[in-house]
Amino acid sequence: MKIGIVVFPGTNRERDMVIAFERVTGFTPQIIWHRETALPQLDMVVLPGGFSYGDYLRCGAMAAHSPIMREIQAFAQKGGYIMGVCNGFQILTEANLLPGALLPNASLRFLSRDCHLRIERNDTAFTQGWKQGDIFRTATAHGDGNYFCDAEGLKRLEGEGQVVFRYASPNGEIDPSNSDFNPNGSINAIAGIVDQTGRICGMMPHPEDMVDPLMGSEDGKPLFQGIMETLTR
Amino acid sequence: MSKAQLIVNEELGKEFGLSSDEYAKVLTIMGRTPSLTELGIFSVMWSEHCSYKSSRAWLRNLPTKAPWVIHGPGENAGVVDIGQGLAAIFKMESHNHPSFIEPYQGAATGVGGILRDVFTMGARPVANLNALRFGSPDHPATRHIVDGVVRGIGGYGNCVGVPTVGGEVNFHASYNGNPLVNAMNVGVARQDRIFLSAAAGIGNPVIYVGSKTGRDGIHGATMASAEFDKDAASKRPTVQVGDPFVEKLLIEACLELMATDAIVAIQDMGAAGLTSSAVEMAGKGGVGIELNLDHVPQREEHMTAYEMMLSESQERMLMVLRPDRTDLAKEIFEKWELDFAIIGHLTDTGHIVIKHHGQTEADIPLEPLADEAPLYHRPTAPSPKPEPLGAIDVDVSIEQSLIKLLGCADLASRSWIWDQYDSTIGGQTVYRPGQADAAIIRVDGTNIGLALTTDCTPRYCAADAYQGGAQAVAEAWRNITATGAKPLAVTDNLNFGNPEKPEVMGQIVAAIEGMKDACNALDFPVVSGNVSLYNETRDANGENVSVLPTPAIGALGVIDDVSKTIGNVFKADYDLVVIGATKGELGQTLWLREILGKETGNPPQVDLQAERRNGDFVREQIANGVIEACHDVSDGGLLVAAAEMAMAGNVGCTLDVPEVGMRPEAYWFGEDQARYLVMTSQKDALLQAAKAQDIPVRFIGCTGGDSLVMPSGAVTTIARMKAASKSFFEKLMKV
Numbered sequence: 022m023k024i025g026i027v028v029f030p031g032t033n034r035e036r037d038m039v040i041a042f043e044r045v046t047g048f049t050p051q052i053i054w055h056r057e058t059a060l061p062q063l064d065m066v067v068l069p070g071g072f073s074y075g076d077y078l079r080c081g082a083m084a085a086h087s088p089i090m091r092e093i094q095a096f097a098q099k100g101g102y103i104m105g106v107c108n109g110f111q112i113l114t115e116a117n118l119l120p121g122a123l124l125p126n127a128s129l130r131f132l133s134r135d136c137h138l139r140i141e142r143n144d145t146a147f148t149q150g151w152k153q154g155d156i157f158r159t160a161t162a163h164g165d166g167n168y169f170c171d172a173e174g175l176k177r178l179e180g181e182g183q184v185v186f187r188y189a190s191p192n193g194e195i196d197p198s199n200s201d202f203n204p205n206g207s208i209n210a211i212a213g214i215v216d217q218t219g220r221i222c223g224m225m226p227h228p229e230d231m232v233d234p235l236m237g238s239e240d241g242k243p244l245f246q247g248i249m250e251t252l253t254r
Numbered sequence: 255m256s257k258a259q260l261i262v263n264e265e266l267g268k269e270f271g272l273s274s275d276e277y278a279k280v281l282t283i284m285g286r287t288p289s290l291t292e293l294g295i296f297s298v299m300w301s302e303h304c305s306y307k308s309s310r311a312w313l314r315n316l317p318t319k320a321p322w323v324i325h326g327p328g329e330n331a332g333v334v335d336i337g338q339g340l341a342a343i344f345k346m347e348s349h350n351h352p353s354f355i356e357p358y359q360g361a362a363t364g365v366g367g368i369l370r371d372v373f374t375m376g377a378r379p380v381a382n383l384n385a386l387r388f389g390s391p392d393h394p395a396t397r398h399i400v401d402g403v404v405r406g407i408g409g410y411g412n413c414v415g416v417p418t419v420g421g422e423v424n425f426h427a428s429y430n431g432n433p434l435v436n437a438m439n440v441g442v443a444r445q446d447r448i449f450l451s452a453a454a455g456i457g458n459p460v461i462y463v464g465s466k467t468g469r470d471g472i473h474g475a476t477m478a479s480a481e482f483d484k485d486a487a488s489k490r491p492t493v494q495v496g497d498p499f500v501e502k503l504l505i506e507a508c509l510e511l512m513a514t515d516a517i518v519a520i521q522d523m524g525a526a527g528l529t530s531s532a533v534e535m536a537g538k539g540g541v542g543i544e545l546n547l548d549h550v551p552q553r554e555e556h557m558t559a560y561e562m563m564l565s566e567s568q569e570r571m572l573m574v575l576r577p578d579r580t581d582l583a584k585e586i587f588e589k590w591e592l593d594f595a596i597i598g599h600l601t602d603t604g605h606i607v608i609k610h611h612g613q614t615e616a617d618i619p620l621e622p623l624a625d626e627a628p629l630y631h632r633p634t635a636p637s638p639k640p641e642p643l644g645a646i647d648v649d650v651s652i653e654q655s656l657i658k659l660l661g662c663a664d665l666a667s668r669s670w671i672w673d674q675y676d677s678t679i680g681g682q683t684v685y686r687p688g689q690a691d692a693a694i695i696r697v698d699g700t701n702i703g704l705a706l707t708t709d710c711t712p713r714y715c716a717a718d719a720y721q722g723g724a725q726a727v728a729e730a731w732r733n734i735t736a737t738g739a740k741p742l743a744v745t746d747n748l749n750f751g752n753p754e755k756p757e758v759m760g761q762i763v764a765a766i767e768g769m770k771d772a773c774n775a776l777d778f779p780v781v782s783g784n785v786s787l788y789n790e791t792r793d794a795n796g797e798n799v800s801v802l803p804t805p806a807i808g809a810l811g812v813i814d815d816v817s818k819t820i821g822n823v824f825k826a827d828y829d830l831v832v833i834g835a836t837k838g839e840l841g842q843t844l845w846l847r848e849i850l851g852k853e854t855g856n857p858p859q860v861d862l863q864a865e866r867r868n869g870d871f872v873r874e875q876i877a878n879g880v881i882e883a884c885h886d887v888s889d890g891g892l893l894v895a896a897a898e899m900a901m902a903g904n905v906g907c908t909l910d911v912p913e914v915g916m917r918p919e920a921y922w923f924g925e926d927q928a929r930y931l932v933m934t935s936q937k938d939a940l941l942q943a944a945k946a947q948d949i950p951v952r953f954i955g956c957t958g959g960d961s962l963v964m965p966s967g968a969v970t971t972i973a974r975m976k977a978a979s980k981s982f983f984e985k986l987m988k989v
Contacts, residue, residue, distance in 0.1 A: 030591060031499050033415025037681040040698075070679075072413040075499025131408050133676045134669075162412065162676040230678045235696065235817055237684075 022252045024050035025063045027093070029084045034070035034107065034227065041229035045245035055087045064252040065102040066093055068109025070162070070227060080123060080165045081111030090116055102146055102252065103221045107163055110213070110223030119216055119223045120178065121170035123163075127206025131164040136204050136226060138212050139189040141182070145215055146251035147222040148185050150243025156193045157240040159226040161204060166225040168207035168214075178214060186213030186224050262293050270297035276628055283622045291560045291608060291615040298526035298564060299533060300627050302787050307628040308753035309785045312766045316780045317773045322742055323781055324445065330371045330521065331441075332781025333448060334743045336702055336812045341445045343377040346385070346438035346708070346747040346808035348786035353435040356493040357402025362410040363496040363568050364437040369414060370522035373505050374571065376449040376512050377441025380680060381695050382411045384421040384437050385708040385747065385806040389430030391663050391986050396425070399433050401987065407437070408674040413498035414505065417683055418675035419693035422708050425663035428801045431791030436747040436784075438808040440706055442697050449512060451521040453539035453574045453600055458518055460532070460543060460598040461580070463587050464504050464570040466553035470494050471527070471566025500569040500592070507590040508571065516579030523570040529563045531572040532598075533606055537620045542601035547610040551593040559608055559615035574600060634763050635756035640717040643841050643855030652893070652918055653968050655849050657978045659890050659923070660897060662848045666982030667901075688902055690821040691736035691886055692811065703816025705739035707809050711889065712802035714857035717842045719761040719803050723768025724860040726807045728927060731776045732886040734811035735869040736930060737819045738876035744773060745808040746783035751790045751800030761803040762787075768860075769805060775862035776869075778809070820876055822885035824903035826958045829937040832892060834868045834929030835950040838920025844890050845923035857925075864928040871949045872930050880940050883933035892954075893922035893962075895931045897975050900962055906972055909955040912965040933957060 024042055028035050035052060042050050050067065053060065060066070074083035084090070090112075097103055097118055105113040113119040126132055135158050140151040151157065170178065178184055188203040188210040189195050195210050197203045203210040205225070213224030228241030260266055267277035270293060280288055280296045288296065298304060306313065318326035324341055325333035331345035349364025369379050384407055389396045411418045416439070453460075471494035511517060519539065521531045528545070536543035547562050557565075575583055580596065587594035601607070606623075608616035650658070659665055672687040684694040684703060692705040709730040715722025727744060734741040746769065751758040773779060789801040813819055840846055841855020875881045883903075887895045893909075900906050913921030934940050937953060944951040961971045 030503055031413070033413075033502060034679060036698075037679065040681050071415060072499060072502070075413065075497070077499070130405075131412055131674045131676075133412075133678070134673045160678045162679060164412075227678065230681050230683075233681070235684055236678070236681065237686075 022046065022048045022249055023063045024048060024065050024067060025053045025060060026050045026067045026069055027053045027055060027089055029055040029073035029087060031073045031075055032069055032071035037229045038067055038069045041232045041241065041245055044232050045242050046249040053089065055089050058088050058092065060092045060096055063101065065104065065248065066096055068105040068112050070107030070109060073108055073112065079115065081108055081115040084112045085115035097221060100220065104147060105223040106227060106229065107225055110225055111165065113221065113223045118221050119214060120174050121168055123165050124167040124169050125165050126167050127200065132204050133162040135159065136161050137189050137191050138186045138226060139193050139195065141184050141187055145185055145219045145222065146248055147244060148247060149250060150247030154193065156189055156191065158231065158238050159228050159241055160230045161226045163225055166205040168211040170208065175208060181217060183214050183217065184211050185215050185222065188212045260290055262287055262290055267293060270294065271301055272297050276300055279626060283619065283626060289616060291563055292618055294560050294564050295529050295616060295618060298529055299623055303525050304530055305627045306785055308630050308632055308787060309748065309762060310629055311631055312763055315766060315770050317770065318779050318781065320777060320779045323779055326781045327783060329450060330374045332743060332745055333375065334781060334810065335445065336704065337814060338700055338702065339445050340697060341443050341448060342440060342704060342810055343372050343375050343443055344438065344440040344745055344810055345371050345782040346436050346745045346806065347371065347784040348747050348749060349435045349437065350432060350749065350786050350789055352493040353403055353433055354431065357399045358406040359493055359495050361403040361406030361435050363494045364435050365407055365410040366496045366498065366501050366568055367524050368437045368439040369416065369501060370524065372439045372441040373508055374449065374520055374522045375443065376447050377443035378509060379416045379439050379441040379505065380682065381440045381693065381706055382416050382418040382437065383706055383708050383808060385710065386421065386423045387429045387434035387712065387804060388425050389433065390427040391425050393430045395430065397986060403433065403435055404671050404674055410496055410498040412676040414502045415679050417677050417679045419677050419683055419695060420687055420706055420708065423668055423671065424712060426712065426802055428799055432789045432801055434749045434789065434801065434804055436806045438708060438745065440704065440810060447512065449517055449520050451519050451535050451538055453519045453535040453541055453543065455518055455574065456541060456600050456602045458574050458600045459577055459580055459596045460545065460600065461573045461575055461583065462550060462570065462595045462597045463573065463592055465497060465500050465567055466551040466593055467562055467565050467567045468553045469557065469561055469565060472561055472564045494566045494568050496568045503590040503592055504569055504571065507587050507592055510586050511583055514579065514582060516575050516583050518574040518576060520571060520573045523572060525566065527564060527566045533620060533623060535572065535574065536606060537624045542603035542605045543598060544601050544607040545598035547608060549595050549597045551595050559610040563608060632753050632759045633756045634760035636760055637719065637757055640856060641854040646840065648850060648919060650849050652922055652964060653970050655845060655923065656893055656897060656970060657974065659844055659848055659894055660975055661978040661981050662844065663982060664844060665890050665894060667979040670983035670987060684816055684819060685821050689823060691733040694737055694816065694819045696816045701815050703739060703813040703819050705734040705737045705811035705813065707733040708806060709733060710804055710806040712804045713842055713853065715765060715803040715805065717857045719764035720768040721857050721860055722803065723765035723805050724772040725927065726805055727769050727772035727776065727778060728860050728865045729886065729888055730807040730809035731778055732869060734809060735873050736822065736884040736886045738873060739811035739813040739819060740873065741776065741778055741809060741811040743779050743781045743810055746780055747806040747808065748785045749789050749801060749804040749806060750787055753787050758800055765803055765805045772860065772862055775866060818877060820881065820883055822899050822902060823883055824899045824905040824907060824933060824957045826905050828882065828933040828935055828957045829953060830907060830955045830957060831932050831934060831937065831940055832929060832952045832954055833872055833932060833944065833949060834864065835926065836892065836921060836924065836929065837926050838916040838924040839926050840920050840924055843923060843925045845919060858927050860927050868928045868949055871944065871947055872932065875940060875943065880936045881932045881934055885931050887929035887931055888925065891923040891925050892931065897962055899931065900972055901976050901979060904972060905957055906959040906961040907955055907957045908963040910965055911954045
């Protein structure tokens, strides 16, 4: 399994991602600098969290125009797998690889606390380590994680089953209006989506920080197990 | 700029913060009237902030050595041995004055500055902490300052990707016009890859990297060395503006360069910018330095030498490189899209020479600039003794008191703050805020755990600065001990008022004396620190108000196997034991202040021998697996400690052993030191071990249920406690 983690200036969760892949799958991802103009042979590209270009324009907007992004677009067209977490999700929406946008949190404050996610479907590479309806705990850390798309887009997302992770209570209830469970105010409590092919996934929370019981939880492990099962099949 | 036409004389010296005597000394050293740039250099190097002229004589008394100390005070940060060839590098520093004028940028650049102090030495920063003091919750400015400071700390720390894992907060009217923002950073480096600031190698190039220089922060160090007046807000231009994105690039570029053999010496440009970094690097190396300011990357036009030398623009470093490695270094910094400029070289003259547009703007001998820096033994006077405790007349029940205490400014849940700090980034955070007495992080790639905390109880210090200084050190030591880690060393951040007032100077001297005794008794040396004086401002009536004396302590401990650390969270069906003697000291307690509205009596007395014995016992019993959760008993006393553990775990407890020999308030809310509330499933073994070592212990109840049940049978639900605890910030910030 060949995983490439793309690093932009300001990316800061790339090492968390490396640690998680190594710990759960035993595979060591390679780091790809954003100025590269060619991707090596890869099974999956990961865009990790951070503040690419300082987030001084819209989050992810600058990175979406980085040289490597043309290659990533081509990689997607060839059927490659892509996962964007946090800032990576923002970049994927800015690059139009995923629909919608990430707005500032409803509280207008940065939010770093654990939340719970419900698995909406488990037939993707990113969710097949779970059962549908499973609830898992994960960390969040973002200022702009409030997922939004227009009514038509939302209808399409929900209709096509593109919502894969939803913010939930620890018991699995979904209540978009409750800020205890839907911490950033996302529409329909959407925490993560896939594109129509199911091969491109974006999510705001950080399962990569939840792969070690010492750090309080191993709830994020199935993400990496599922990816490995898909890519090593 | 009009400054170019300024006439340099004693009057201007005064405006720059130099006394008549100090100005006379400048004339003697120079043998002539200094240029404007030279006067600027003298004034910042001899400011309180850079020279420690009021505190230096006393700081020397603090213990700084231990077998595990690699570098003590004098370097950019303290360095201690944490095993396996690794070192922890850490320091705490204040950004008080800027944070009052411009809370967001003041706090943000405080974080940025302390990060640079740590990665300058070769460490990857792994944790941020802070110690914050705000004005009264009722004061109209407090909400704005809290909001800006918390956003600033989060904005910077979150972006650079260093987890903010711990801190402390107090509110008191004495901080109304002068909040305290103390930021601490901890990094990890290989012991054989530690970088120092002493320049060496005549002719070696001096390199400037990072952001461009602007006019921001000129004379910031001088501002940090003077009282505020009513025009404080007009000093906003002296506040620096931070760019955490550039800092993140700077960290990565510096660490990449540090993996090579290119660097001879490196120093960040902090307070007094280019001046202090150049002076300190050359001075420590015993060499001269010549800078040509034409080559300094600038983001504003027509900057004068004076402005460039005194600018405190952020995210800049100065390095001395091996000449044959300059190209390699340039390549790395260009990769990270940072400015890289050769701005000078080392000389054998022993002078700092500044050239600009072909003119020599400054030529100062370095030795007297450092050696003849002013050193004051300012007069001290004792503070008045606190009023006696007086009669206790109370009609509030224990349960009502508990609820009120949990909702008070100094005890209420801080989750509103820490929810805005990324505490998990790096994937090494074992215990986050609120889960253990000290934050615990694992050192990446090892099983080593670091235990980190910041502590100080200013109201104790105001009542008795000696006891308060000792207590701050003891509490930090206790918080590390309560996790099972071994306390190693301290960084101190001494925040006081105007040292020219004998009473304030008396507080400084007494607090340092208390810290010294505690550090000695606990084998807990001071390895780095910072002093912030003149924390005073005028209140509405034009009266000068001094902040409560606040010697904030940041501390670090280590444990070989991080999986052996414990938190302070209740689980059901365990026994609860108090370790340490309960005498019921009520003087200066939060209970006294919040329930009776009195700030009287002596603060709880620190018995350093008892601290040592009780703490060593607790650590041993944690290592043996006998103690499974532990919380030191401090603000609010025993019952608050139990309530905090209950709220953290969502598990209640039944305290069915009544108080003995004292009034219930004294037993449950007294703040006697050297105590721990511990949870165990091996009560008999614990009590026996304690008896064998003559450690005072008492079984007080069991965990379980969803409420806190008192010996009287009175029940307080966790839900009610949590609501009270959460309400303070909700009300203050109108969430």
